[in-house]
Amino acid sequence: MTTLKLHNTKTRKREDFAPIDPQNVRMYVCGPTVYDRAHLGNARPVIVFDVLFRLLRHIYGADHVTYVRNFTDVDDKINARSAASGRSIGEITEETIGWFLEDMGAVGALQPTHMPRATEYIPQMVAMIEGLMADGFAYEKDGHVLFRVRKYKEYGALSGRSVDDMIAGARVEVAPYKEDPMDFVLWKPSDAETPGWDSPWGRGRPGWHIECSAMAHELLGSHFDIHGGGNDLMFPHHENEIAQSCCAGDKFANVWLHNEMLQVEGKKMSKSLGNFFTVRDLLDQDVPGEVIRFVMLSTHYRKPMDWTEKKREEAEKTLRKWYALAAAADGSTPDEDLIGLLADDLNTAGAIGHLHKLAGAGDAAALRSGLQLLGLMGDIIPAWAAQASFDLVDYEAFLSDARVTAMETKDFADVDRIKSMLVAAGVQVQMSKDGVVLTPTPEFDADKLEAL
Structure with a gap:
């Protein structure tokens, strides 16, 4: 069997991949927050981990790989989009999920085995938070539940940061409900206009990080093979996932993979530089x-x-x-x-x-x-x-007839003339014993074929 080697962010070295169970290789990849079209950078992790999904299926068998990629459909960005547009949150998320799947399908991505939505796993998130509180890893204040970062001694190992350095480098005002500046939110209160669910801490909604931990546990178990995403998620998202999942009793992921970011013409993609575009923008062009x-x-x-x-x-x-x-x-x-x-x-x-x-x-x-x-x-x-090739079918027949005649007369001047005109018009010409194949290149100019 092929030996797969992967660079594990967790250990900072390339390792031979050994699945926990070769009959069920399991991978989780962080998916999009669904409030707008996927931009070009969003497509990179989708494509990267789609290739890995295909490779794992080739090595272990299509029925022996489970791939989970989530949709974050509860988020303050979605709430803001709803308030600004006057459209319901459900309408926005449903439309955006449809856009995402259509656009990612257009770039050749297979659909994962499971595509959970965060709102479908609220009970599992609440249960995980309750367990963390019971074991002293989380606390409640003013309707918020927060994770005690310093209780998890390995915090920062994935990203290579120390807690004290992170605090020293931070320039943000610390929320009054936090015991420590590094503590992060597991649950937060919701007002009447904001989506919310009943919980032991009042009506509220989950923090971002707890979503992936709960969904990964539910769909892949307490210990799985690969967790992936863009390197912009390494801190704080993936760091927080590891902390809360391990403190909840999970071993979580063995291998962590992170893709680098995308640039456009050598510059970071941003709306201010005018080089920001979505996958749909390109497809429409x-x-x-x-x-x-x-x-x-x-x-x-x-x-x-x-x-x-x-x-x-x-x-x-x-x-x-x-x-x-x-x-x-x-x-x-x-x-x-x-x-x-x-x-x-x-x-x-x-x-x-x-x-x-x-x-x-x-x-x-x-x-x-x-x-x-x-x-x-x-x-x-x-x-x-295929359509571009079909447009040249008459010229293929024309050149084929000229070849047949040339083979009989041993005079290939006409064939060479036709071929030269096709090449000048931006057509790739392939001739073999099986026939003629004409393929337009990006320089194809149909006007130059009028003389033929």
């Missing part, structure tokens, strides 16, 4: 989801990913060529070199490089299976590429 995914996977997940227009153009050009080659092949088992690259801490950049080699060697079957494993292709050629 006719950027195919497969192209978005290709660009993302061309950089290792532990390195910052820089989205550029040049990379987008090159990705589309490359995929058009690959689809033209893969279209003629049946599926096969992904080759071991590709699996080995992915098993080396998800080396997707290396995997993309390997696909270039397969395409250069004309290995259509291995290319097709590799594209499918990476989520860059389904059972058929994507519609945007």
Whole structure:
């Protein structure tokens, strides 16, 4: 069996992955807070952990992997969006979840095994909080329940921070209901206009961190294999998850994986710089989801990913060529070199490089299976590429007829002339004993074909 190596944030080293139970490999990834469209940066962890999900399914079997990614559907940002828009919270979250699944599906992400919503697990959160209070790890004041950070001696181990350094570096006013500046909220009171649930501490709602701990425990058990997310979640979210879960008696996750952030043209994506856009913005500009995914996977997940227009153009050009080659092949088992690259801490950049080699060697079957494993292709050629090829079907027939004539007369001047005009118009020309395949590149200009 393939040995999977993963860089564990918890130990700060790359380790051989050994599942707790090979018959049920379990992974939890923090999902979105559903109040608006997913921006491009939100897509990176989805794509990264989708590749890991696919790889785990390949190694251990599709029926032996459980993947949980949650929806945070109770949050102050959602409340603010509701108040500003006059729309109900339920309407906003339902719409946004639909948007998210549609957009992530467009970039090739499989749906996880479970997609729990926080509001469906309030009783489990209340029970976990009650247990923490009973054991002295949490306390109630003014309707708030807070976790005593200093009671958990390992706090800060994941992010490499000490509690005292964190306090010294903080420049925020400490809430009067806190015993210690680092204590974090498990439960908070709700007013009449804010969503709330009955609890032993009055009507209120959960803090952000307790959601994932409760849902992971309920769906994956007290001890599971992998927890993932963006490195912006390492502190405080993941640090707090570990503290409350371990103090509640769980062993929690063995391996922690974190992807780096995304930039646009070398700069941090932000609305103030005018380089902020959503996945839907790109899709509506006719950027195919497969192209978005290709660009993302061309950089290792532990390195910052820089989205550029040049990379987008090159990705589309490359995929058009690959689809033209893969279209003629049946599926096969992904080759071991590709699996080995992915098993080396998800080396997707290396995997993309390997696909270039397969395409250069004309290995259509291995290319097709590799594209499918990476989520860059389904059972058929994507519609945007297939349609573009279909538009050139008359020219394929024209060139094929010219080849037949040339083979009879031994005069290939006409074939060379037609091929040259096609290439000048931005068409990739592939001729083999099986026929002619024409694929438009990003430089394709239909006007230049009028002379033909």
